[in-house]
Amino acid sequence: MNRITEAFRRRKALIPFITGGDPDMAVTEELIYALVQAGADLIEIGVPFSDxxxxxxVIQAADERALRAGCTADKLFALVAKVRRRTDIxxxxxxxxxxxxxxxxxxFMENCAASGIDGLIVPDMPWEERGELLGDCAACGxxxxxxxAPTSAERVRRIAAxxxxxxxxxxxxxxxxxxxxxxxAAAEIIARAREVTNVPCAVGFGISTPAQARDMAALADGVIVGSAIVRLIAEHGAGGAEPVREFARELRAAIDTGKEY
Amino acid sequence: MKQGRFGAYGGRYIPETLMSAVLELEAAYERWRGDPEFTGELADLLADYAGRPSGLYYARKMTADLGGAKIYLKREDFNHTGSHKINNVLGQVLLARKMGKTRVIAETGAGQHGVATATVAALMDMECEIFMGREDTERQALNVYRMELLGAKVNRVITGTMTLKDAVNATMREWASRMSDTHYVLGSVMGPHPFPLMVRDFQAVIGREIKAQILEAEGRLPDAVVACVGGGSNAIGSFYEFIGDESVALVGCEAAGLGVDNPRNAATIANGSVGVFHGMKSYFCQDKYGQIAPVYSISAGLDYPGIGPEHAALHDSGRATYVPVTDAEAVDAFAYLSRLEGIIPAVESAHALAWVRKAAPLMGSDKIIVVTLSGRGDKDVAAIARYKGVDLHE
Structure with missing residues (x-):
């Protein structure tokens, strides 16, 4: 069993997203440790893209900041390799x-594997085009x-399977x-997906408060929180780790206790 | 055609949220494209509303001046709204209406596609929103007002380079948030399948007319068909009918801005490499990490970092040739045609004319070139004046 599957076994997963290299690589490293301490179960790191x-x-602006600051895939691979010495998340x-x-x-996948990246999310590569990367992903683990999506309709079963x-x-x-x-909409997608798979379902897009995280966690196996965290980083810049840790703790508590903090 | 591919290019690289809309569009296009109800209505609109067929004009003075091949101009500038864009828009908005959509959205660069979309939306009682980079709204202020006059809402896009590429991003994001009543009228032979194929079909009327008209005038096929290329819709529209006619050279003229060796250019085939962006695999101007380059051209309509996937395939196979043309060459050709033939061409089309000015003298007088005048240049007069340092108030 790989680390991703394992992460969903003990509790509802909290999956924060940060844009790599925003505002710089050093802060990204601090943010990863802060999120681990706050109880994140998996972390998504955005490799910034121009478009x-x-x-x-919010995330468009973060990508622009990261690219202006010189973030590249190679720098992120190096950062991940460094972070991997301290955490198994x-x-x-x-x-x-x-x-x-x-x-x-x-x-790209070889470097993912070598540095310690477990998985890849590519939002502009739908199921029909996954052959573009699937073989490389599989070969490198x-x-x-x-x-x-809410519009997936009859595609849900095929994709989920x-x-x-x-x-x-x-x-x-x-x-x-x-x-x-x-x-x-997420509840309906998840219900349909569960007819064909035991793979955990995490909900993302729009979840920005502990109350929303609690509500979505109630119907899913995990919640993904991106823009609300990235906005904190935009506001606090180099001092972003502390407010992000605090916010992630609130999300964690709301998910675990079913109460809003 | 497998998954909407032109050789290795094309495809459908879009977020899952948009897949249902694109699949719905593909099914609707397959349903209607050969239906006499649809083709009949479209033919009537092209004739009575857009004014087709557009003329094929023998440019006597230009031919004499250049002293080589005979030059014919395919006059897409005659069309209603002043460019070839209306061919595609009439087809797509008519299709959208058959699909029960009540709202259309579109990106625009120079504003020609936006104006055409706003026009047809008014005609067909559709709500209309246009997305245009703020830099382009400044370069083409008159077209912004024109779209508003036609009842469209114009959204100024202030992300990225604030040009055509960012307008496409913004329109795709808008479509992902609202698709049940909304059709995205993509303006060129780009984006996810079925757009490159469908837009090409709607623009192929240009080449069909060229073939009939040149056979009527000359009794034979031309030696070259030339058109400007941004995304590439007027070019593929001009080329498509001739792809099987091996004797006809197909030449696409890209915007080289300040020059292919200067970073400020938009010559995708000359400077780009294969990538995946805006829903398609094709050639793009980009850096080694796959970041899309901030391209530049004096022509807002060619100021785009990619090219349609069918052009990418035609380039690889060698069936079509793509050549770079600079701002300076295009501006010269703009003035040249205005003075010589009394025709003010769109600055986009002036790129194709600039290449013809270089090529025609090297060809014998028994040769024939057809160059597509994709649009008229009224919209560019102020920008050309600015380029030449003339302080002009519109």
């Missing part, structure tokens, strides 16, 4: 297909995460970003 079409304004890269394709799929690691369930239409209210 992230699935992201809302499952780490995933979330990025777009072009940075991986241009780097070379096989070389990197789990390719499948995504489901082949899913590995966990299934990333998009909570609602649109792009990433904080939402005041999150509908119930």
């Amino acid at each position: 992230p079409i699935a992201e809302g304004p 499952p780490l995933l890269f979330m990025t777009y297909l072009n940075p991986v394709f241009t780097y070379g799929g096989r070389r 990197v789990t390719l995460i499948s995504m489901l 082949e899913a590995e690691g966990f299934i990333y369930c998009v909570s609602s239409l649109g792009v990433t970003g904080e939402r005041r209210e999150i509908g119930t």
Whole structure:
């Protein structure tokens, strides 16, 4: 059993997202340790891309900051290798297909495996196009995460049946970003997915408060929180680790106790 | 055609959220593309509303001046709204209506596609929103007002380079948030399948007309068909009918901005490499980490870091040739055609004219070149004046 699957066994998973290299590599390293201490179960690290079409304004801005600060895939591989000496937490890269394709799929996965990246999320590579990276992922032992959306309809069963690691369930239409209210679409997707697979389902897109994390955790196996954390980093810059740790602790507590903190 | 591929290129690289919309579109296009109800309505609109067929004009003075091949201009600038964009928009909005959509959204660079979309949306009672980079809204202020006059809402995009690429990003994000009543009228032969194929089909009328008209005028096929290429819709529209005619050279003219050796250019085939972006695998201007390059051209319509996947395949096979043309060459050709033939071309089309000015004198007088004048240049007059240092207030 790999680290990703293991992470979902003991409790509802808290999966924070940060953009790698925002505002710089040193802060990204601090943020990873802070999130581990606050009780994260897996961490998603965004490899910044110039044109992230699935992201809302908060993460778009983070990608721009990271790229301006000189973040590259190679620097992130080096950072992950360094972090791996201190933590076993499952780490995933979330990025777009072009940075991986241009780097070379096989070389990218080899570096993922060597540095200690467990899985990869590529939001602009749907199920039909997964052949672009699936072979390289499999050869290097990197789990390719499948995504489901409220519009997946009859595609849910086909995609879920082949899913590995966990299934990333998009909570609602649109792009990433904080939402005041999150509908119930995720519950329907998860119910359908569970008819064909035991792979855990995590919900993301829009979850930005402890109360929302609690509500989504009640119907899923994990919750993904991105923009709300990235916004804290944007506000606090180099001093972002402390407020992010505090916020992640609140998310953890709300998920575990079912109460809002 | 497997999963909408042109050789190794094309495909459907979009977020899962958008897959249902794109699959719905593909099914609807397959359902309607050959249906006489649809093709009949579209043919009537192209004739009565857009003004097709557009003329094929023998440019006598240009031919004499260059002293080589005979030059014909395919006059897409005659179309309603002033460019070839209306061919595609009429097809897509008509299809959207058949699909029961009530709202259309579109990106625009120079504003020609936005104006065409706003126009047809008004005609067909559709709600319309256009996304345009802020830099382009400044370069093409008149077109912004034109779209608003037609009842469209124009959203100024302030992310990234604030040009066409970012307008496409913004429109895709908008579509992902609202697709049940909304169709995305993509303006070029790019994006996820079925757009490159569908837009090509709607633009192929250009090449069909060229073939009939040149056979009528000359009794034979041309030696070359030339068009400017950004995403590549007027070019593929001009080329498609001739792909099987091996004797006809197909030449696409890319925007080289300040020059192919200067970072400020948009010549995708000359400077790009294979990548995956905006839903398709094709050639893109990018760095070694796959970050899309901030490209530049004086022409907002060619200021795009990619090229349609069918062009990528035509380049690889050698069936079509892609050549870079600089701002300076295009601006010269803009003035040249205006003075010589009394036709002010779009600065996009001026890129194709610039190449013809170089190539025609090297060809014999028994040769024939058809160059597609993708649009008229009224929209560019202020920008050209600025380029030449003339202080002009619109």
